[in-house]
Amino acid sequence: MAKTALYNMEGKTIGEVELSDEIFAAPINEAAMHLMVRSYLAAQRQGTQSSLTRGEVRGGGRKIYRQKGTGNARHHGNRAPQFKHGGVVFAPKPRDYDLAVNKKVRRLAFKSAMTTKLNAGEIIVVDKLELKDAKTKLMAETLKKLQAEKKALVILPEREESIIRATANLPQAKVSYVNTLNVYDILNADKLVMTVAAKESVEEVYA
Incomplete structure (x- = not known):
């Protein structure tokens, strides 16, 4: 099985943790990851743009000259x-930009993304993430000790209000839960910070 260092909140190595080969040592499929990123970005588009065609613009019923x-x-x-106040050629209309991706490809892309991050040394497993107070300063210090102060994705097994509130004002950090992880966020982050509980939950859900 793949292994990586286990850290505490002070950024010190306290041992090693085993990772599932099925998720963290899977064959890397770039096409699947690319498709998932495209799907995610397409889903962010509202698709509410709308313009009037010549048949929808008000006026213009009478022939302008013989x-x-x-x-x-x-x-x-x-x-x-071609006239001022005229309609728009091929006017954009409300549409759905969603790009469907089947379940097998989604799982393949997720495993490829996780394997890519592990190979790059960008996964940090922490024994636990607990803050005395839900303060941004404490979370910023923790991420700095873990060398994840740039663009970090903090992965939690479930909702933890103190971590969420402490991270909310950090523009370089984002919190995600195991059941809401997506390939775009994984690849977009410089470091993935996950607790042991989150790691085990990932293995249970996505294996």
Whole structure:
């Protein structure tokens, strides 16, 4: 089984922890990860943009001048796209940008992302994450001791209010739960900080 160092909140190594080969030593599939990132980013788009076509713009019902004899081009209404206040050609309309990805590909992408992070030495497993007070300063100090002060993704097995509140004002840190993990957040983070309990939960859910 794959292994990595186990740290305490002071950033000191206190032993080793075994990691599931099925998740942390899986074959890396870049195409699956790319598809999942595309799917995640597409899902963030609201798709509410809308413009009016020439058939929807108000006005323009009367022919602007006679068909022949003026020397001008032949026109009907003045709401065609080439006129001021005219409609939009191929006007954008509300749409759904969601990109469907099947379950097997999602799991493959997740395992590939976790393996990539472990190979890069960017996974930090901590015995526990507990704060005396839900203060940003305490969380910032903890991440600094763990050398994860840049862009960190803190993975928790379940909701812990003190950690969430203490991390909320840290622009470089983000909290995620095991059941809400996604490939984009994993790859976008410089370091993954997870507790032993979160590691075990990840192995149980995604193995």
